[in-house]
Amino acid sequence: MTFKMLDRRTALGAMGAVAATLATRPAGAAPRPTLRKPPRLHAGDVVGLVEPAGFTDDAFDLALVQDTIRAMGLVPKPGRFVAARHGYLAGTDAERAADLNAMYADPEVRAVFAVRGGWGCARILPHLDFTAIRKNPKLLIGFSDITALHLAFAARAGFTTIHGPNAASSWGRFSWDAFRSLVFEGATPVLANPAGAEDRLVQRSGRIRTLTPGTARGRLIGGNLTVLAALMGTPYLPDFDGAILFLEDVDEAEYRIDRMLTQLALAGVLGRLAGVVFGQCTSCRASGPSYGGFTLSQILEQHLRPLDIPAFQGAQIGHIANQFSIPVGAEAEIDAAAGTIRILEPVVA
Structure with missing residues (x-):
């Protein structure tokens, strides 16, 4: 046997x-880069909100997402094209990529949350500025279709990302404790x-x-x-x-x-x-x-x-x-x- x-x-x-x-x-593809560590989050940090895949164009839902981020002790900064819509996508490929690129170029932003998944992340991969992303390690948080970004970042960016709840997820106590332990406390x-x-x-x-x-x-x-x-x-x-x-x-x-x-x-x-x-x-x-x-x-x-x-x-x-x-x-x-x-x-x- x-x-x-x-x-x-x-x-x-x-x-x-x-x-x-x-x-x-x-x-x-470049050789696998040495893994670097993004900064941990602290209360009062500004975090970006992006929609790299499906859209959320309801004002009530987007307000709930921002309140969720505030409940974490963080300050939400929505991307320019959050709430945009292009078919079943949250804006055109260029627009969704532009929001993600902008968050990694913005020195005020300490981490980036995907609002939701859906479909569309793979479409923006050719539009991402991986040189700039690699120079500015920041946690990317999300799951489902955000997998395309996690895998691409693992291949091209050289720092850890978090496969966990999207910003629009329910964020019960179990999920919140698991997330906080890793990114606020730096626990293992x-x-x-x-x-x-x-x-x-x-x-x-x-x-x-x-x-x-x-x-x-x-x-x-x-x-x-x-x-x-x-x-x-x-x-x-x-x-x-x-x-x-x-x-x-x-x-x-x-x-x-x-x-x-x-x-x-x-x-x-x-x-x-x-x-x-x-x-x-x-x-x-x-x-x-x-x-x-x-x-x-x-x-x-x-x-x-x-x-x-x-x-x-x-x-x-x-x-x-x-x-x-x-x-x-x-x-x-x-x-x-x-x-x-x-x-x-x-x-x-």
Whole structure:
């Protein structure tokens, strides 16, 4: 059995050698920069609000977002094109990119929050001034479609970003404590799902499932699986060698999760990893009573167990009310049997 697992892992690592090169070290991309630390946040700091993807053009909703930032003790500074609309996007590609570039060029702004996700971040990548962004390390905070920016920053900017709630998210106590610990206190927490409080003999909420036990160390890289898969073959992906890949998704049928994980395998990504954390896949079930295919758990078993690296499912990452803040690019250690992610270094200076 051991021989077969190792042989399978070797095969996965060898699949699509040319594509793997593109996926992990894109042609023309600079070598992986030395990781720098953005400044930590303090009460009274000015933070930028941008909409790099979908739009929010309702005044009540935007006021609520700014009040949320103020409740953190921070001062919101909306981008020029926040509240703009261009089809289903928050302004044209040039406008959305201009807001993000302006926030990184503005010395008053200490960090940048995405108001929401949706779709559109990948469209602005060619318009971003990565030279200026690299010179001005500031935390970028958000999730879902913001994954495209997290991955591009990991590849081009050389500093940590935060895969966590968007500014328009609900920001319950769990999410706020996890975020504050990292970016205000500079802590190195162990991220573990909270114990369930249900009136049941066996708790159902917050459960993790170990696919392959063990511990692994590496840089945390990942985010939304759909967005990550869509960036395969582009120059906006970081080096996956020895990384801990974390994934989440929403509203994707099981066969599409299968398809995207197959793409990562064929691109050579899965065979290069040190470990995998699959978070939440919210509403990831095929519609229709006739579906009789694989379950999500079966698909994860098929793709991740043969890698023979530590892997677990169920972390509080994704389209859920209570979610971790994951520092993209930071060194971490996972324990797949315990279902924990230990941050090994402060992510802010």
